Amino acid sequence: MSYPVNIAVDCMGGDDDAFFVLPGLLLTLKKYPNIKLQLYGDEEIIRSRISKYKALEQASQIIHCDTYVKMDEKPSVAIKNGRGKSSIWVAIEALKQGNADFMISAGNTGALMAMATLILKTISKIQRPAIAAIWPTINGETIVLDIGATIGFNKKQLIDFSILGASMAQVILDVKQPTLSLLNIGEEEIKGLDEIKSSHEMLKSTEYFFRYKGFIEGNQIGRGFSDVVVTDGFTGNIALKTAEGTASQISQYFKDSINRSIMAKVGYIFAANAFRSLKEKMNPSRLNGGVFLGLNGIVIKSHGKTDPIGFSSAVDLGIHMHKAALIDKIKSNIKLTEKEVNID
Amino acid sequence: MSYPVNIAVDCMGGDDDAFFVLPGLLLTLKKYPNIKLQLYGDEEIIRSRISKYKALEQASQIIHCDTYVKMDEKPSVAIKNGRGKSSIWVAIEALKQGNADFMISAGNTGALMAMATLILKTISKIQRPAIAAIWPTINGETIVLDIGATIGFNKKQLIDFSILGASMAQVILDVKQPTLSLLNIGEEEIKGLDEIKSSHEMLKSTEYFFRYKGFIEGNQIGRGFSDVVVTDGFTGNIALKTAEGTASQISQYFKDSINRSIMAKVGYIFAANAFRSLKEKMNPSRLNGGVFLGLNGIVIKSHGKTDPIGFSSAVDLGIHMHKAALIDKIKSNIKLTEKEVNID
Known part of the structure; x- marks a missing residue:
C-alpha cells in the first residue's frame, strides 16, 4: 500500500x-x-x-x-x-x-x-445493519451474524445478513465462494419458524455468490460447518455469550483440577508448552472485534x-x-444478488 | 420407600x-x-x-x-x-x-x-409443556427451560415455565426458595422484547415461592447465577447446543495440545488424576436427561x-x-401462585 x-x-x-x-x-x-x-x-x-x-x-x-x-x-x-x-x-x-x-x-x-x-x-438495499463476530472453530474461523443489533427473524433481513456475512468471509477468510448456513433447532415440525423457513427456501432455490448449506444447530458452529452462520441478533447474542461463558467455565474447571495436587502441578509444568497453545486458542483477545456490517x-x-x-x-x-475494500465488495455483491433475486 | x-x-x-x-x-x-x-x-x-x-x-x-x-x-x-x-x-x-x-x-x-x-x-392451568435440562455450573447445577418444546416468547408461558422450573429445582436441587432469572440480551433499548419485558415486570412485582433475580445473559448461566433460567424453546435449545458444542470443541483442543509432544504426554500422566476429575465434570453422561414438565x-x-x-x-x-412427588409439588405451587397473581 x-x-x-x-x-x-x-x-x-x-x-x-x-x-x-x-x-x-x-x-x-x-x-x-x-x-x-x-x-x-x-x-x-x-x-x-x-x-x-x-x-x-x-x-x-x-x-x-x-x-x-x-x-x-x-x-x-x-x-x-x-x-x-x-x-x-x-x-x-x-x-x-x-x-x-x-x-x-x-x-x-x-x-x-x-x-x-x-x-x-x-x-x-440493506434494511438494517448487523453486528458480525468472528467465531473460533476446530478448523479455523466462522463469521456469525447478527450478534445483537436486531431482534426477531425477518426474511428480508436474513437474506441481507447472508450477503453481508458472505462478503466479509470473502475478505477475512479469503474464500471466493463462502459456505453459509442458517441457525435453527432440530425439531422440524414445530411451529413459529415461518420466517426462517421461508429464508431457507429462498436461499436454497437461488444461485448466490456464496454456497448455502442449509440449517445448522448450535453445536455445529464450533465444528466449522460453514464459513458464515446467519441468525437474528437476539439468538446470535445468546449463542455467543453462552459459548464465551462455557469456555470460561471450563477454564475454571481446568485451573481447579491443576491446583488439586502437587502431581498435577508437576504435570502441568511438563505440559506447559502444550497448554500455552491451548490457552492461546481459548484467549478471547485473539479474535476481539465485532464488525458493524x-x-x-x-x-x-x-x-x-x-x-x-x-x-x-x-x-x-x-x-x-x-x-x-469490504464496502465495495458488499455493494458489488448486492448488485450481483439483485440480478438473481428480488429481495425487497 | x-x-x-x-x-x-x-x-x-x-x-x-x-x-x-x-x-x-x-x-x-x-x-x-x-x-x-x-x-x-x-x-x-x-x-x-x-x-x-x-x-x-x-x-x-x-x-x-x-x-x-x-x-x-x-x-x-x-x-x-x-x-x-x-x-x-x-x-x-x-x-x-x-x-x-x-x-x-x-x-x-x-x-x-x-x-x-x-x-x-x-x-x-398450564398452557404448554416444556423440556427442562440440568445445566452444570461452576458451583453446582442450574435448571434451564424450555430447551425445545416451544417457539417464541409468550408471557403466560414464561410464567408457567417459572413455576414448573422452580418446582423442579425444589426437588432436584433441594432448595426451599429457588432463585430464578429470565434469559435476555444486554441491549436495553432494543425493540421486540415486549413479551420478555412484561414477564419480567410480572415476576418482579409479585411474591412467589421462588425468588426472581431479573435478567441473565448467556455467559452467566454457567456461573450458577440462579437455580432456574427461563426462556423459550428456540433460544434455550440454541443455548444448550452451543454450550455442548463449545465443550466438545475445547476437549478437542485439549487432546490436540496433549498429543503435540512427548513432554506434554509425560505431563498428562503426572496430572492424570486431576484430568480425570476434569473429564468427569465435562462428561455429558453425568447430567443426561431432559424432563418434560x-x-x-x-x-x-x-x-x-x-x-x-x-x-x-x-x-x-x-x-x-x-x-x-414432583407432580404434586407442581400442582400445589400452581395453587400457591394463583392466590398471588392471575396468570391467565
Whole structure:
C-alpha cells in the first residue's frame, strides 16, 4: 500500500477507563508503521497518556471532544447529549467525510450502533445493519451474524445478513465462494419458524455468490460447518455469550483440577508448552472485534473489557477490511444478488 | 420407600439400536434393587438382549409392542403410525393408567412430546409443556427451560415455565426458595422484547415461592447465577447446543495440545488424576436427561446418543422426581401462585 491507512479512534470508550487503547494502538503501529491515527476524546487525558509512547505520538493527531458516551448510557440519551460533540459521534463524522478509512471504539455498543446508523446510513438495499463476530472453530474461523443489533427473524433481513456475512468471509477468510448456513433447532415440525423457513427456501432455490448449506444447530458452529452462520441478533447474542461463558467455565474447571495436587502441578509444568497453545486458542483477545456490517463505512466495536493485545487485534481487523475494500465488495455483491433475486 | 418404583421403559428409542438401554437399567437396579421395570418394545429383541442380565430379567416385565417410532419420523407421522401400538405410546398409556410411576425414552423427542401431551394432557392451568435440562455450573447445577418444546416468547408461558422450573429445582436441587432469572440480551433499548419485558415486570412485582433475580445473559448461566433460567424453546435449545458444542470443541483442543509432544504426554500422566476429575465434570453422561414438565405424569427424555451410564443417570433422575412427588409439588405451587397473581 502506498497510501497510509487513516484510522479514527474513540479513545474514551471501554471499561477500566479505556487504558488499553493507546498501548493497543502502539502494537498495531509496530506491525503497520504506515498508519495515521486520529485520536478522539479529552485532549488532556490523551496527552497525559500518550507522552510515554513517542512513536505513537508522532503518528497521531489528537482531536479534542467536549464529551463522551458513558458505558451504561441509553442510546437515545447518548444521542441527545452527544450529538455533534461526543468522541464517538465526531470520529464517525470523520469517517463519513472521507477523512478516515474506518472507525473503532470499545465503548457503548448500543450508542455506537445508533450513532453510526444515523450518520453513515445503511448501504442502499440493506434494511438494517448487523453486528458480525468472528467465531473460533476446530478448523479455523466462522463469521456469525447478527450478534445483537436486531431482534426477531425477518426474511428480508436474513437474506441481507447472508450477503453481508458472505462478503466479509470473502475478505477475512479469503474464500471466493463462502459456505453459509442458517441457525435453527432440530425439531422440524414445530411451529413459529415461518420466517426462517421461508429464508431457507429462498436461499436454497437461488444461485448466490456464496454456497448455502442449509440449517445448522448450535453445536455445529464450533465444528466449522460453514464459513458464515446467519441468525437474528437476539439468538446470535445468546449463542455467543453462552459459548464465551462455557469456555470460561471450563477454564475454571481446568485451573481447579491443576491446583488439586502437587502431581498435577508437576504435570502441568511438563505440559506447559502444550497448554500455552491451548490457552492461546481459548484467549478471547485473539479474535476481539465485532464488525458493524451494512453501513456506508467500516465501524469496529472492540470488546469493552479487553487488553492492549485485544484492542490491537480489533484495529488490525479494520485495517484488513479496509485494504480489502469490504464496502465495495458488499455493494458489488448486492448488485450481483439483485440480478438473481428480488429481495425487497 | 416401602413401595417399589414402577418404571415404564421404551426399549426401542435411541441411536445405535438403543443397545445402552438394558445395561443402563442394570446399573440403576444395582443402586435401587427395589425397582420394577416394564420394558416396552419388540419382545424378541428384548428377550435376546436381556438373557445375559439375570437380575434385570427378574425385575422386569416385557410388554410386546407391534411397532416403534423411528428416530427421524415426524411427530404427526409417528402418531398416525404408532397410535395405540408403538412402544412409546403404550409405555405412556401405562403411566396414564397409574401402572407406572414415570416413563423414560431415548427416542424421537418430537414424537415423545406429541404423544405424551396427547395422552397425559397438561396440568390444569398450564398452557404448554416444556423440556427442562440440568445445566452444570461452576458451583453446582442450574435448571434451564424450555430447551425445545416451544417457539417464541409468550408471557403466560414464561410464567408457567417459572413455576414448573422452580418446582423442579425444589426437588432436584433441594432448595426451599429457588432463585430464578429470565434469559435476555444486554441491549436495553432494543425493540421486540415486549413479551420478555412484561414477564419480567410480572415476576418482579409479585411474591412467589421462588425468588426472581431479573435478567441473565448467556455467559452467566454457567456461573450458577440462579437455580432456574427461563426462556423459550428456540433460544434455550440454541443455548444448550452451543454450550455442548463449545465443550466438545475445547476437549478437542485439549487432546490436540496433549498429543503435540512427548513432554506434554509425560505431563498428562503426572496430572492424570486431576484430568480425570476434569473429564468427569465435562462428561455429558453425568447430567443426561431432559424432563418434560407441565404434564400429568413424569416423562424423561434421555439423549439418543448416550451410553449405559448416561441412560442410567436419566432413570435415576426419574426415580428421584417420583419419590419427591414432583407432580404434586407442581400442582400445589400452581395453587400457591394463583392466590398471588392471575396468570391467565
